[in-house]
Amino acid sequence: MDLFSNPPKPVEGIRVGIGGWTYAPWRDNFYPKGLVQRRELEFASRQLTAIEVNGTYYGMQKPATYAKWAAETPEGFVFSAKAPMRIMQSRALAKTGPQVDDFLGGIVSLGDRLGPIVWQFDAGQKIDRDEFAQFVELLPDAVDGRAMRHVLDVRDPAFVDADFVALARRHGMATVFTDSPDYPSFADVTADFVYARLMRSRSDVPTGYPDAELEQWSGRLREWARGGEPADLPRLAPATEPPASREVFVFFISSAKERNPAAAMALLKRLGAS
Numbered sequence: 001m002d003l004f005s006n007p008p009k010p011v012e013g014i015r016v017g018i019g020g021w022t023y024a025p026w027r028d029n030f031y032p033k034g035l036v037q038r039r040e041l042e043f044a045s046r047q048l049t050a051i052e053v054n055g056t057y058y059g060m061q062k063p064a065t066y067a068k069w070a071a072e073t074p075e076g077f078v079f080s081a082k083a084p085m086r087i088m089q090s091r092a093l094a095k096t097g098p099q100v101d102d103f104l105g106g107i108v109s110l111g112d113r114l115g116p117i118v119w120q121f122d123a124g125q126k127i128d129r130d131e132f133a134q135f136v137e138l139l140p141d142a143v144d145g146r147a148m149r150h151v152l153d154v155r156d157p158a159f160v161d162a163d164f165v166a167l168a169r170r171h172g173m174a175t176v177f178t179d180s181p182d183y184p185s186f187a188d189v190t191a192d193f194v195y196a197r198l199m200r201s202r203s204d205v206p207t208g209y210p211d212a213e214l215e216q217w218s219g220r221l222r223e224w225a226r227g228g229e230p231a232d233l234p235r236l237a238p239a240t241e242p243p244a245s246r247e248v249f250v251f252f253i254s255s256a257k258e259r260n261p262a263a264a265m266a267l268l269k270r271l272g273a274s
Helices: 037-044 063-072 097-113 129-139 164-173 209-224 257-271
Strands: 014-019 050-053 077-082 115-120 150-154 174-179 195-197 245-254
Touching: 014 209, 014 257, 037 063, 037 195, 050 245, 063 097, 097 115, 115 195, 150 164, 150 245, 164 174, 195 209, 209 245, 209 257, 245 257
Parallel strands: 014 050, 014 245, 050 077, 077 115, 115 150, 150 174, 174 195, 195 245
Antiparallel strands: none
């Protein structure tokens, strides 16, 4: 069997992935024995339908690097990517327009492999609401003719409230549903797509999440994809008029990281990906 052929396809617009692709323990339980490191992205992108790039949070890449990543992945695969932390941690957030443009102008080199851009504001970071609103105005709808999808990931519980949800909705930007007790966890849908991080994988479960929980998440993802909102997840504001369908991005991140690829592949199997 060729492990680089027949990559899975999104099911009902649902994409499932992991954070990054370079992690030493995965060479024992995910990557084939003997696979050279330079082919790990090529392999991972043929087992999953998306990957969230964390490295861009710590430093921008060259456009040639983004183009190389795109060339190594199959048609239909996408990357989401964290924006550089130096932007979100700026003391003059409303004046970061040139940095925003520089980052987005480079990452569009991913072409049709470019998925959502995540703007992550860490817990403990003081955010001025007026300046945050001005920052959101800086995020463009398109760059070089390519539509941009933005995700606002604010991890300060004091900032995350109904006003934050309303701001995201006005701009058609997603927020993050986080399956974790460590970050704000709310499932308000604020854009035409949903972005979720599942962060409760366990080392003692081969697939990270038990079968019953994967089945439950499969149902929630389908509900989002079909325009609904899972009734068992918390919200901060009333739901809005549902669309006919949505794209959904879900990533197994952190926690028992060594299990996350298995969790993602098990969920894809439940969703019926080929």
